[in-house]
Every structure is written in C-alpha cells, then in structure tokens.
Amino acid sequence: xxxxxxxxxxxxxxxxxxxxxxxxxxxxxxxxxxxxxxxxxxxxxxxxxxxxxxxxxxxxxxxxxxxxxxxxxxxxxxxxxxxxxxxxxxxxxxxxxxxxxxxxxxxxxxxxxxxxxxxxxxxxxxxxxxxxxxxxxxxxxxxxxxxxxxxxxxxxxxxxxxxxxxxxxxxxxxxxxxxxxxxxxxxxxxxxxxxxxxxxxxxxxxxxxxxxxxxxxxxxxxxxxxxxxxxxxxxxxxxxxxxxxxxxxxxxxxxxxxxxxxxxxxxxxxxxxx
Amino acid sequence: xxxxxxxxxxxxxxxxxxxxxxxxxxxxxxxxxxxxxxxxxxxxxxxxxxxxxxxxxxxxxxxxxxxxxxxxxxxxxxxxxxxxxxxxxxxxxxxxxxxxxxxxxxxxxxxxxxxxxxxxxxxxxxxxxxxxxxxxxxxxxxxxxxxxxxxxxxxxxxxxxxxxxxxxxxxxxxxxxxxxxxxxxxxxxxxxxxxxxxxxxxxxxxxxxxxxxxxxxxxxxxxxxxxxxxxxxxxxxxxxxxxxxxxxxxxxxxxxxxxxxxxxxxxxxxxxxx
Numbered sequence: 374x375x376x377x378x379x380x381x382x383x384x385x386x387x388x389x390x391x392x393x394x395x396x397x398x399x400x401x402x403x404x405x406x407x408x409x410x411x412x413x414x415x416x417x418x419x420x421x422x423x424x425x426x427x428x429x430x431x432x433x434x435x436x437x438x439x440x441x442x443x444x445x446x447x448x449x450x451x452x453x454x455x456x457x458x459x460x461x462x463x464x465x466x467x468x469x470x471x472x473x474x475x476x477x478x479x480x481x482x483x484x485x486x487x488x489x490x491x492x493x494x495x496x497x498x499x500x501x502x503x504x505x506x507x508x509x510x511x512x513x514x515x516x517x518x519x520x521x522x523x524x525x526x527x528x529x530x531x532x533x534x535x536x537x538x539x540x541x542x543x544x545x546x547x548x549x550x551x552x553x554x555x556x557x558x559x560x561x562x563x564x565x566x567x568x569x570x571x572x573x574x575x576x577x578x579x580x581x582x583x584x585x586x587x588x589x590x591x592x593x594x595x596x597x598x599x600x601x602x603x604x605x606x607x608x609x610x611x612x613x614x615x616x617x618x619x620x621x622x623x624x625x626x627x628x629x630x631x632x633x634x635x636x637x638x639x640x641x642x643x644x645x646x647x
Numbered sequence: 648x649x650x651x652x653x654x655x656x657x658x659x660x661x662x663x664x665x666x667x668x669x670x671x672x673x674x675x676x677x678x679x680x681x682x683x684x685x686x687x688x689x690x691x692x693x694x695x696x697x698x699x700x701x702x703x704x705x706x707x708x709x710x711x712x713x714x715x716x717x718x719x720x721x722x723x724x725x726x727x728x729x730x731x732x733x734x735x736x737x738x739x740x741x742x743x744x745x746x747x748x749x750x751x752x753x754x755x756x757x758x759x760x761x762x763x764x765x766x767x768x769x770x771x772x773x774x775x776x777x778x779x780x781x782x783x784x785x786x787x788x789x790x791x792x793x794x795x796x797x798x799x800x801x802x803x804x805x806x807x808x809x810x811x812x813x814x815x816x817x818x819x820x821x822x823x824x825x826x827x828x829x830x831x832x833x834x835x836x837x838x839x840x841x842x843x844x845x846x847x848x849x850x851x852x853x854x855x856x857x858x859x860x861x862x863x864x865x866x867x868x869x870x871x872x873x874x875x876x877x878x879x880x881x882x883x884x885x886x887x888x889x890x891x892x893x894x895x896x897x898x899x900x901x902x903x904x905x906x907x908x909x910x911x912x913x914x915x916x917x918x919x920x921x
Contacts (some may be wrong), residue, residue, distance in 0.1 A: 397877065455887055480879075480887050499859055501877045506866060512858050538858075542851075549849045552891045553842035557856045558863045559878035560838045560908045566872035566915065568827035575823045577816075582831045583868060584786050584812070585773055589832045590864035592780060594857060598840035603671065603775045604833035605754075613729055613754050617826045630911060633904055634834045640900070641840065 388531065391415045391442060391472075392433075393465060394452035395423035397502035398477055402452060402535070403431050405510035409534030417442050417465075419457075439464045448531065450496070451476040458485065466490045473527060479551025482544035483518045494519035494528050497547055498536075501558050515539035516547055567627060571620075599645055606638035662805065665689045665716060665746075666707075667739060668726035669697035671776035672751055676726060676809070677705050679784035683808030691716050691739075693731075713738045722805065724770070725750040732759065740764045747801060753825025756818035757792045768793035768802050771821055772810075775832045789813035790821055841901060845894075873919055880912035 388411045392399045395418035403413050413431040418424035421437040428435030436442060439461060442449075449465060449472045451458055458481055466474055466489035474490040476483075479497055486493035495518040500508060515532045517539055519525030525541065532539040542550065565586065569579045592601040605613035614635050621628040662685045666673045669692035677687050687705040692698035695711040702709030710716060713735060716723075723739060723746045725732055732755055740748055740763035748764040750757075753771055760767035769792040774782060789806045791813055793799030799815065806813040816824065839860065843853045866875040879887040888909050895902040 454882060454884055456884060480890060499855060501859060501862055501866065501875075503866070503870065503875060503877065506869065508862065514855050514858055546849045546851060548890070548894060549845055550851060550855070551887075552894050553845040553851075553856060554859055555878055555880070555891060556838045556842040556845065556905075558859050559876065559880055559912065561835045561860070561863050562867070562872050562876050563880075563908060563912045563915075564830045564834045564838065565867050566876070568830040569872050571823055571827040571830065575820045577820060577824060577827075579867075579871070581773060581788050581824070582827060584788055585775060585828055585832050586835070586864050586867065588782065589775055589835050590860050592775065592777070593836070593839050593853075593860065595780065596777065597853070598836050598843050601775075601777060602833065602836050602840070603777065604829055606829070606833055606837075608728060610728055610730060613825075616754060616822070617829060620822060620826050626907075626911060626914070630904075630907055631830075633900075633907065634837060637900060637904060638833065638837045641837075 388412070388447040389414045389445070390448045390450060391417065391446040392427070392431075392450055392452060393417050393442075393461070394450075394457075395420075395427040395435075396452065397504050398498070399450075399452035400427055400430070400504050401500075401502045401508055401510060402450065402477065402496075402498065403427060405513075405535040406450075406531075407431055408510075411531075411534070414446055415443050442469070444469050446472050448473045448475060451478075455481050462486070463489055473524065475528065479554065480548050482548075483520065484544065486520070492520065492524050492527075494524050495544070495547070496528055496532060497542075497550075499550065499554055501562075511536050512538060516542040516550065518543055518547070567630075599641070602638065602642065604638075606635040607642050609639045609642075662686070662721040663688045663719070664722045664724060665691065665720040666701070666705075666724055666726060667691050667716075667735070668724075668731075669694075669701040669709075670726065671778050672772065673724075673726035674701055674704070674778050675774075675776045675782055675784060676724065676751065676770075676772065677701060679787075679809040680724075680805075681705055682784075685805075685808070688720055689717050716743070718743050720746050722747045722749060725752075729755050736760065737763055747798065749802065753828065754822050756822075757794065758818065760794070766794065766798050766801075768798050769818070769821070770802055770806060771816075771824075773824065773828055775836075785810050786812060790816040790824065792817055792821070841904075873915070876912065876916065878912075880909040881916050883913045883916075 390411050390413050392403050413433045416424045416428040416433050416435045424435035455478050474486050474493040475496045483495050497516040498513045500513045513536050515536045517528045519528050621631050664685050664687050666677050681687050687707045690698045690702040690707050690709045698709035729752050748760050748767040749770045757769050771790040772787045774787045787810050789810050791802045793802050895905050
C-alpha cells in the first residue's frame with residue numbers, strides 16, 4: 374500500500390459521520406461504520422424517540438430538527454425512505470456544503486443531489502435489514518457511485534472499512550438491481566408468508582419448511598434458477614395445479630396469484646426450451 | 648431399544664425394494680435407501696434409458712415393462728408424477744399383493760391404493776430434488792401415512808434409516824403441506840429466476856444477489872415471515888412501486904405479477920396490523 378493510500382485510509386478512519394434516519398438500515402450501517410473506527414457524531418430522525426434510541430447505541434447526539442444537524446461533519450448518510458429523502462434533501466444539504474452527501478437508495482438517482490451539494494454520491498447496500506437481527510456487514514454487497522472520480526475514491530475507502538464486497542454501479546443499473554432485489558427478497562419472503570398462512574390453517578408448524586427453504590436458496594449458488602426449478606408448474610401437471618388452486622379458493626387474491634405464478638413458470642420454461 | 652424394535656430394525660435393514668420411477672426423487676430416495684443398507688432390486692421407468700441409468704448407479708436390474716417388475720419385493724416405492732401414478736397403480740399392484748406399496752406424492756391421497764393393495768401408505772419427502780445436486784437426505788423431513796398402525800410402524804422403520812426427521816401426517820393435511828411447499832420453493836425459485844432475468848438485461852451477474860437470498864432464507868429461521876418483511880411494498884412506497892412496475896413494462900405478464908405481489912404484501916400487512 375502506497376503512502377497516499379495509507380493517508381487516505383487514515384483520513385477514512387477518522388470520519389465524523391451524521392446519520393440521517395434511524396431505521397433498520399441506519400441502525401446497521403451506523404454500527405458497521407462505528408466498528409470500522411468512524412465517529413457517528415449525530416443521528417437525525419423526524420421521530421425523536423427513534424433518533425434518541427439509535428444515538429444512545431452509537432454514543433452520538435441526536436435531533437429531530439434539521440436546523441440542529443451539525444454543520445462540520447465529514448459525511449452525511451441519508452438512510453430514509455425515498456419519499457423522505459426527496460422531502461428533506463434540500464434542507465439538509467443547505468449550509469453543509471463541505472460535507473460528503475451520500476444516499477443509500479436503490480431507486481433514487483444520484484443526481485437528486487445536483488445543485489444542492491458539491492460532493493455527493495451513493496452507497497447502496499444490497500441486503501434486507503431488520504433492527505432485531507444481527508448482520509455480518511462485511512459480507513453485504515455495496516454499490517457505489519460518486520459525482521466525480523475523487524469522490525468515488527472517498528466512497529470506496531469508506532466502503533472498504535465496512536465490507537469486503539463493493540463495486541461501482543451507475544444510477545440506471547442500480548434501479549434494475551433494486552428491482553431484482555424486490556423479487557429475490559421481498560416477494561420471496563411474501564411467498565414464505567403465504568406458505569406460513571397455509572400451514573397455519575392446518576396447525577402445521579412453519580419450521581417443517583425450513584430445510585426446503587434453505588435448499589431452494591442453496592441450489593441457486595450452483596445452478597441458474599431456471600435449471601433449479603421443480604414442482605407441478607414446471608412439469609405443467611394440470612391436475613395438481615387445478616387441485617391446489619382449489620385449496621386456495623378461500624382467498625381469491627391469493628388463488629389468483631397462485632394461478633398466475635404457475636402459468637408464469639410454465640410459460641418461461643416453454644420459452645427457454647424453444 | 649427393546650428386542651422387538653431391534654428385530655423390526657433388522658427386518659427394515661434387509662428390505663428388497665423396487666423403485667417405480669427413475670427421476671429426481673427416485674434417484675435421491677433410492678440412494679438414501681441403499682446407503683441405509685436396503686437392497687434396491689429393480690428400477691422401473693417407462694423410458695428404458697432412465698431406468699437403466701438409475702439401475703446402474705444402484706446395482707439393480709431395470710425394466711420399462713410393468714409385467715416384468717419382480718413380484719417378491721418387500722416394498723414398491725412409486726416416485727412418479729401424480730398423473731403417471733394414477734395410470735400405472737392398478738397394473739403395478741396387481742399380482743404383487745404381498746408387497747408394501749408406498750407413494751411419495753404430496754397431493755395424492757393414500758386411498759388411491761384402496762382395493763388394489765393390502766398394505767400401503769405414503770412416504771412424502773418435503774424437499775426439492777435435482778439429479779445433479781447432492782442432498783443430505785438425513786435432514787429431509789419425511790411425512791408418513793399408513794393404511795393401519797402396523798403398516799405405519801413399518802414405514803416409520805424404513806424412514807428411520809434414511810432421515811432423522813419424520814412424522815405422521817394424513818392425506819388431507821399433506822395436500823396443504825404440498826401447496827405450502829409450492830409457495831416456499833417453486834414460486835420462490837421463480838422469483839429468483841425473474842430477478843436473474845432483470846439483472847441479465849443489464850449485464851449484472853446473478854451472484855450479487857446471493858447474500859440477500861441467503862439472508863432472506865436465514866431470517867425466517869428466527870422471525871415469522873410477516874415480521875421479516877422489508878422493502879417498498881410493505882412500506883407502501885407508491886413512487887418506487889410505480890417506477891419499478893414501469894421498468895417491467897417490457898413484459899406485461901411479469902409487470903402484472905409485480906403489481907399483484909406488491910398489493911398482496913401491502914394488504915396482508917394492513918390486515919395483520921388491524
């Protein structure tokens with residue numbers, strides 16, 4: 374490692390960081406940054422209790438007033454919903470022009486900062502975060518974008534300290550990445566939830582499904598998902614599909630989803646074979 | 648362990664088994680039974696190549712002619728599609744009345760054997776099997792049903808040798824279990840496949856999603872799925888939902904699925920909170 378890299382790393386190692394947001398992501402990224410040696414100086418949230426709770430964990434001050442956000446931090450990390458980001462971005466950036474402004478959103482373009490900040494970018498972590506669940510943050514893939522090459526290097530250094538898995542991705546690609554994550558995580562989890570509901574009707578505990586859930590996830594480490602598919606839909610076993618749809622007739626919305634998912638699997642399979 | 652159990656176990660340890668079917672499940676269950684010390688004496692499949700391939704692996708004879716299936720086996724295990732099961736069950740059972748007839752289907756009631764066999768039941772493994780992928784069969788949950796208590800004990804003993812995770816479940820509950828498995832495995836895998844397709848459009852490798860996929864599966868070991876949910880749909884972030892649906896407009900079927908899944912997550916969340 375050259376002298377410059379070391380200097381930059383030292384620079385990275387002492388950043389004063391403000392977290393804008395106190396939800397699941399802010400909690401996890403704040404913890405990871407602190408473990409990397411950075412100082413979380415303040416937590417802002419519009420709900421004072423949330424700000425206080427996370428600030429206490431991190432030994433930081435807290436506020437629910439944008440005016441009171443410190444002006445001399447090195448980095449401001451927005452970890453709020455996209456709607457909140459749009460609402461507060463202008464006020465947060467205003468008067469804090471020396472700070473590096475980063476958002477963590479999959480779907481918001483980096484340019485939301487344009488005209489409001491001088492040094493800005495994106496640090497998008499591709500993971501599902503819940504406050505009550507520990508995450509090994511060093512394994513979380515981080516996707517980075519900076520307003521210029523120098524800023525991008527600064528974000529790289531920051532990312533280096535918290536994850537060994539980071540790469541550059543522009544705003545256009547990041548939207549697709551986020552969309553894919555909704556399928557691979559949120560919709561998958563919804564399928565688990567529907568399965569849990571079906572078992573609950575028959576007093577069968579959800580945990581009977583865990584070996585199947587684990588193997589389904591493990592399989593796609595080795596096989597592309599279209600090669601890993603099994604079950605009645607890919608075989609187009611119409612009798613089972615019809616009889617299972619019938620079992621779901623108590624909830625027409627879910628029955629409809631069942632039928633559309635089955636058709637979609639079958640059609641995709643046909644298309645890939647042709 | 649009492650003398651009777653040991654005798655029964657010894658009895659179980661030397662069973663002569665015929666596999667009806669040579670697909671993914673037959674391959675895995677045949678291997679597991681052989682490792683447990685049983686003799687796979689013959690493999691039947693309507694396609695002779697499949698029968699020969701699996702038979703060679705297991706050191707068994709093979710046939711594609713039901714007439715030629717041996718008549719002196721202890722157990723006949725049907726591992727075929729439900730449609731094939733219905734077609735061949737009568738002919739296979741006929742003349743083999745001394746054998747224990749077992750099917751492995753989630754959705755077919757045990758009574759499909761009634762009037763055709765004297766000793767019959769179900770051994771339903773809840774897992775996704777692909778030939779090219781090794782499975783630790785001892786962890787596969789097996790669901791057992793027998794035509795009477797004595798037969799149920801025999802199936803228990805057979806199951807004991809191949810998995811440490813088995814329990815009794817009747818045909819009515821098993822249909823719901825199978826349905827839940829379609830959601831938790833096949834539909835989940837379809838979501839992975841759709842995500843892979845989205846990333847493929849932007850030349851982003853699928854493996855960036857693996858830490859997210861693994862965490863989504865790991866989370867439901869600790870949290871019920873409805874508590875584990877994150878993302879735009881559960882927050883009902885309409886802007887992101889609309890903008891992501893827009894990204895999917897190249898495929899109206901998938902766009903439609905995206906919108907229905909999002910609505911379903913949101914509505915389920917509202918219902919659970921009310």
